[in-house]
Amino acid sequence: MIFEKAVKLKNGKECILRNAEPTDAREFLEYFELCHAETDFLTTYPDETEHNLGKISARLADNKQSEGNVEILAYVDGRLVGSAGIHMIQDRDKLRHRAEFGISIIKAYWGLGIGNYLTESCIECAKEAGYLQLELDAVSDNESALNLYRKYGFTEFGRNPRGFRTREGIWQELVLMRLEF
Numbered sequence: 241m242i243f244e245k246a247v248k249l250k251n252g253k254e255c256i257l258r259n260a261e262p263t264d265a266r267e268f269l270e271y272f273e274l275c276h277a278e279t280d281f282l283t284t285y286p287d288e289t290e291h292n293l294g295k296i297s298a299r300l301a302d303n304k305q306s307e308g309n310v311e312i313l314a315y316v317d318g319r320l321v322g323s324a325g326i327h328m329i330q331d332r333d334k335l336r337h338r339a340e341f342g343i344s345i346i347k348a349y350w351g352l353g354i355g356n357y358l359t360e361s362c363i364e365c366a367k368e369a370g371y372l373q374l375e376l377d378a379v380s381d382n383e384s385a386l387n388l389y390r391k392y393g394f395t396e397f398g399r400n401p402r403g404f405r406t407r408e409g410i411w412q413e414l415v416l417m418r419l420e421f
């Protein structure tokens with residue numbers, strides 16, 4: 241999907257939100273690795289992510305072409321500082337109404353409103369794509385994310401006490417949330 245918007249952050253700076261382009265692959269990988277190293281609330285460890293720039297570029301190109309998937313990037317002062325996306329759960333008749341939502345922002349840029357704007361943008365795209373339900377999982381200790389999701393109307397529909405198991409062997413409970421349109 242195609243998306244572009246300019247917004248003003250809580251610190252007065254401008255933030256450009258736009259769909260990812262295939263040429264963003266290298267910067268996207270750098271941003272992704274940093275985000276995933278800065279928090280223990282995400283699913284993937286930085287060394288588990290796809291490192292092949294050709295493959296990342298192809299995935300970003302697919303998202304751009306797709307009518308049901310989008311990866312929205314947030315730029316501040318020309319730097320990629322956050323992203324959020326929606327992806328169809330599975331391309332099957334019984335599942336085509338459901339999309340998954342994911343978001344992450346570089347720590348130095350937390351608290352400026354980027355999470356709000358990215359979430360609003362993804363909800364807008366999900367509605368435009370015709371989805372009837374947006375879904376996500378969040379670690380139950382991740383108060384910032386849970387507050388953000390509740391603010392936009394996501395409601396809890398269950399918990400998975402053994403959702404994640406960290407490399408240190410610690411269980412992380414997942415809160416399952418959904419938003420109906």
Ligand SMILES: CC(C)(COP(=O)(O)OP(=O)(O)OC[C@H]1O[C@@H](n2cnc3c(N)ncnc32)[C@H](O)[C@@H]1OP(=O)(O)O)[C@@H](O)C(=O)NCCC(=O)NCCS
Pocket residue numbers: 279281282343344345346349350351352353354355356357377378379382383384385387388391
């Ligand atoms: C969760 C995350 C996306 C929030 O992004 P952000 O840009 O800091 O959020 P914003 O500044 O736009 O705040 C949005 C809302 O989130 C909640 N929130 C943000 N920071 C918070 C904090 N420190 N404490 C409590 N709630 C908080 C509030 O509801 C806030 O609404 P408000 O603007 O009306 O106060 C960001 O902290 C992040 O990327 N964390 C690491 C990755 C992650 O956890 N992703 C989600 C995985 S499920």
